[in-house]
Amino acid sequence: MSREVGERYVCESCKAELVYTKGCPCGDKMAHSEICCGKQMTKVTDK
Numbered sequence: 001m002s003r004e005v006g007e008r009y010v011c012e013s014c015k016a017e018l019v020y021t022k023g024c025p026c027g028d029k030m031a032h033s034e035i036c037c038g039k040q041m042t043k044v045t046d047k
Contacts (some may be wrong), residue, residue, distance in 0.1 A: 002026050008044035011036035017044075 003024035005006050011033040016036050026032065 002028060002030070003032060005008040008040035009034040010044055011039070011041050013039065016041075 003020045005020055005023045007020045008017060009019075014037055018036070020033050024032065026033060
């Protein structure tokens with residue numbers, strides 16, 4: 001799944017945050033991972 005501008009991810013261990021400032025051009029079938037502290041980061045969802 002591709003990543004869109006503004007999507008945010010947070011590391012549950014150290015609380016570092018990643019924000020996409022440019023959309024990912026990869027297709028939906030391309031695997032993605034946001035790794036920090038050796039673990040997958042958690043997507044931040046605004047409620």
